[in-house]
Every structure is written in structure tokens, then in C-alpha cells.
Amino acid sequence: MNKNGTLFSSKTAPIPRVRPEIDIIPIENNGQSYLYFRDSLGYATKNFAVDRQVAPLLSLLDGQHSVEELKPYLGEGVTTDQLLDYIQFLDKHRLLLTPHFQAYARQVEEQYESASAHISITAGNSYPEDPDELRAFLDEAFTGYAPPEIDIDEQSIKALYAPHIDPRVGLESYVKAFSLLQNLRPKRVVILATSHYSGMYPDLYENTPFIVSDKDFELPLGTFSSDTEAIDRMLNHPVEMGLSDNDRAHRIEHSIELHLLFLSYMWDHDVSLVPILVRGFDELFYMENGHLGQQVSHLGSYLREQFGNDENTLFLISGDLAHVGKKFGDDQPASQLFTEVKSFDRMFLTYAEQNNRKALLNLMKEQQDPYRICGFAPLYSFLSSASGLTGTQLTYDLWDERERESAVSFGSVLYTRQSC
Template sequence: MHMMRKKGGVLVGIDEVEAILAQLDQYYLLESDRFLEAKKRIINEFISKSVRPCSHCGLSYPAKREELGQKLEEILSLSDVETRSSPGAAIALVAPHIDLSVGKKGYSNAYKWLGAFDASRVILLGVGHQMREGLFCLTNKDFQTPLGLVSTDKKAVRKLERIKSEAVAPDDFPHRTEHSLEFQVLFLKHLMEKRRFSIVPILCGSLWNQPSSCNRDVFLEKAEPFLKELRHLLEDKETPTLVVAGIDLSHIGPKFGHDVPAAYLKIEAQEHDRALLNALVRLDRNAFWDEAVRVHDKYNVCGFTALACLLEILPPSKGTLLHYEMWFEPPTQSAVSFCAVGFTRF
């Protein structure tokens, strides 16, 4: 006790400790029964909904219909690519999911290229940033947007849900605040205006929890039944289907776990991105996986699983790189890269 006081310490009574713990518990900062009950209540409340409320309206984009429409038009006007001449030829699109204000050029080139599309169904592949279980997370909820409701193809989702596999997450809670699909739905709804289409929303989890066992063979062993059903949906002649993947690429710098600023990793991360993109546009699955395994997710490519999935379900098609960019965040000395890629049928 004498030594403690000599070093400037103080004695803390049990009452004070209990008061601090009670305050932490009050704000759900302890994994207590109270915390677990609140967590369960929040999860069940979302699961029971039939419509997914927009999570980022009023924050990342305007909550009012007219203002949002104007903002999306402003973004599309920045494009330096032409809209496809044949609306029916598009089969897939890769677009960013980074903040709209940051990724304007990527979004503009992606969705200007796509334009109004003929598909009546869109398979959405996003990144499940909050996923803790499974490789794929489904939801049958319709998506609320300031532009109107976007319906989910519930029949297609049920087919995917029937696949009894550990690859499928047990519930749809990760969709609650996820932005990677929400941003894509805005552009799709804006492009289609009053024309009807449905979506099949799928979030993809990380493959890199065990990097040493992460390769294409292991991925297919886990995911093939799910991928097979996605191929069936894509090949359905009665329901023309488009695939849209909302992904970003490398995440580098201290904000993302590196011990050096992004500037020191920039060149090698961009080389990695380019290698993945070159394999992607060629639909070269083996080259895509070889590059990924080579670096063992060193650059935190959050869209890797979604892109791996896209590569496995696309039929022979032509890929075109529409945009690539790396955005730097000076306060954190970190950076994120993103891209736009279009695929058309041969």
C-alpha cells in the first residue's frame, strides 16, 4: 500500500468498482445478461420485418426523393464512358460501395455504362462487413429507398435458402446496416425509373479467417451448391437476370491494421489490384486465385469473396475495365481502392 501511494496510485473501494461496472452495463458495454437480452431483441426486431428500412438515407445521401434524384444525376454526369449500345447484352456489373461522395467517378462510369437495362431481376452480391457466420447471407426483405420500394424476388431467395449448408448464414441481420447493396439499389432504381424489377440480395463473408486453407478448391467445396443455384437463376430464360457486385478493393494503412502509412504500400497494393482485375476481365479463375493466395489478403480486399462468386457463375462473356482509383484519407494515412467493370455476353 505504501509503495502504491509512493508511485501516485490510489486505493479504489469495491463500491466504486461496482458503480463503474453498473455504468458500463447501463450503456451496454459489458457482455452481461442485460446486453445479451438487448442484442437478441434488436436482432429479432429486424428479422421480423418484411421491409429493410434504408440505413444511410439522410447520412450518406439525401432522404428526399427529388434531392436524391438530382444527386444521382450529378454523379452520372461525371462519367467519361458511353452507355452500351445494346441494352440486352449486359450480364454483370462491378461497382464500388465506397461513400458516394468519394467514389463518384467509379459509380458514374459503372452506371452510365449500364444505363437502362432489360433484365427484370438483379442478383446483388455485396460485402457482409458485419457477417460472423457463413459465406453468404440472404434476405427476403424488400428494400426501402427514397425513390420507392424495390421488391425482392422471394421465390429465388427461398430456393437459395433451401440449400442446407454451413455456407449460408442463419439469419439476415447483417443486412440491417450494410451499405454495399443499399448504394447499388439506389442507382438501379434511378436508372429504371418506373419500370419494375426485383432483386436477390446476397452479402458475402470473408474467406480469409484461415488464410492457410484458403484456395479455390476449398471455396468450391463450401460454396458449390449455392453457386449452382445462382447459375440456374442467371440462366433462367423466363426471367432475364443481371448480376451487380458492390465491392471495393484494397484497404491499406493504419486504419486497416497495417503498421505503416498507405503511401508505403500504395504501389504494391495497386499491383495486386491490377492483377486481380486483369484476371477478372478475362474470367481467369485460376489466375485470380493464384494472385490472392500469393499475398494472403495482405491488402484487405473486402470484395474478394463477391468477385470469386461472380467468376464462378458468369458464362463466357467480355469484361471491360471502366474505372480504377485509389482514394487516400490523410488524417488516418490510409487508403481504399475501388473499380468499375462491365461484362457483356459474347
């Protein structure tokens, strides 16, 4: 293997394939047809697109054929030198599974892991990056959407389960949920959030379902400092709680910072963070009290003992509900599943309201998470620590991405201390 990361340069070796995590999306712009490359891991050049006429060539890049072997497929007048130049062009932009890409990815990951701050990856994508534009955007949202009409003592609020869907489609749900926290002044926020990317590093996170970061989180409207003392205390028990402090999975994760977006708009006081990503809990569907179940129980007990009765600590749980339709692997369009999805979501949120983690797990076990509810793992983890709390459902909505025959549902639940 070429360890120095230089571009692919052979005419006889198999051409590396396009990286599997890259989506190639046909788009139109000013009457021209392009293929847009969307890299979920953020390594490729941003906003990169090529002429759609190269689609047949891209389909041949399967990791099996060399430049010379593709010669019969080249158009008239196209040479192998030109093809190699084009392969190097793709490699330069980190689209192929090559040593050049791998060297770049290692460098990016190492730089992130050694950095003291997590810089927002959602700013400029899901909402305006400019602070003035962002504040105007959120001013309009908080003015336009009324908070839910519920009779709750603000001082009894302990936790909020809320979405992490793109604010451009879930803004009303965000505002209605987070507006109830507007007058709170906790000193610490513990966030349990879905980890979407830890599965990309199976060796790194083996037997560690919980991933903590001690970085500060920088967003356009402010920076949240990590609670390093609280995090260090947690890391005195990493094995029994299944806790990892390698925060690579946080690098491109949006599930935490989308909650922080709304806190940064509403609050102007100092508050520290304990940010924890939570991996999938499929093992619990087969063995509730196995190794993973014990880790969840230990973490829940720890959070309850350390922060359960601390009036200066607020919990946030970041998770969406169902992910259905063809984009997520279903044979049917999402619209044909709406009735059953809404029924399942209703039961899920009911058990969440009741603080009934046993019933919640049984619901998920029945059909092995049939609708891919990404909020289950962080919510189940929180409920392991949430004795003495009662929930109230605030919102429920569904994003119908009809053009892709897919949909995501999402909702929110507020948790309060029970009256004595």
C-alpha cells in the same frame, strides 16, 4: 447474469469494459473537445459524445476493476456513488458490455429478423435522406460525370462489378459504372455482396458462406421487393451451397443498398431482388477444392443454370479493392504502399476482366490477401457462374484518407455476353 437487462448497479463487481466494436474518436466542436462514440453495429445511441476529460476513466474500464477499486483514481470530491451514476449513464446508452446492452441487442436482432423489410441504414449518413434532396444530389452527379467511352451493345450487358465505398468519396466511380445500366429493364437483380458483419456471429454462420434475405429493401427513392420464389428455390439446396436464410448479417450492411441507391434513381420499372451476402474465403488460400470450394462451385453452378441465360436477370457484384494503412493494421502509412497496391489492383482487375477465376485465386493466394481486398469473395463467387462472359474495366480510383494514414482502392468491371 442479470437476464432482465437492468443497468449495472454494483460497486464491488468488475465494471464491464467498453464494447470492443465501438470506436472512440476525439473531435472538436465550437472550441470544445469531445470523445465521439461510433458503434459499427448500430446499438449505441446515435451521435453520442462526452467531454474528453473522461478519457482517463474510460481507459480504466477494462473489465477487471470495480467501482470501489477505482476509488483511489477518482478526483478530489468525486464519490463512488457519482462514479456508479456515470457508469450507469454509459450503460444506458449501450456503450458497455453489460446485460443491459445484450438484452437490447437481442431485441433489435429479433425485431429485424422478423421484419418484412430492410430499412436503409446509409440514407442520411452517406447521402441525403430526403427524397427531393437526394434526387437533386444524384441529378448533379449524373450530369457532372460523363459515362465511360466504350463501344458495348447494351443488350449484351449481364453483370457489373462495382464498389460499395461511401458515395461521398466514390461518386464519380459509381456514376460512370452505373450509368451504363440506365437503359436496361431487367425483371430480376441478383446481388452478390461483401459481408462485413457476419464475422460478429461465428456460431450463427458456421459453414454457411452465403447469406440470403427475403426482405424488401426500402430506400428513399423506392422499395425493391425480394424475389421470394427464386429465393425459396435456392433454399431447397441450402447445405450443398452453404446458404443461410438467417439474415441478421444484413441488418447494418451497406454493401447491397449502396448499389440499390443508384438503381432506384435510374429505374422506374418493377424489379425484384435476390440479395446474397458473401463471407470471407480465406480457406480457399489453403484448400481450393475443400468444403468451401465445393460450396462455391455448387452455388456458381446453380446461379448459371437458373439465371445465366435469363435475359431478364442482371447480376451485380458489390466489392471494394485494397484496404491499407494504419487503420487496417499495417505498420506503414498507406501512402508508402501506393505503388505496390496499385500494381496488385491492376493484376486483380485484369484477371477480373478476363473472367479468369483461377488466376484471380492464385493472385490472392500468393501472399494470403496482403491488401485485404473485400471484393474478392463475391467476385470469385460470380465468376464461378460466369461462363461465356467477358469483362471490360470501367474505373479505378483510390481514397487517400491521409489524416488516418489509410486508404481504400476501388474499381468496376462490366460483363457482357460474348458475340456469337
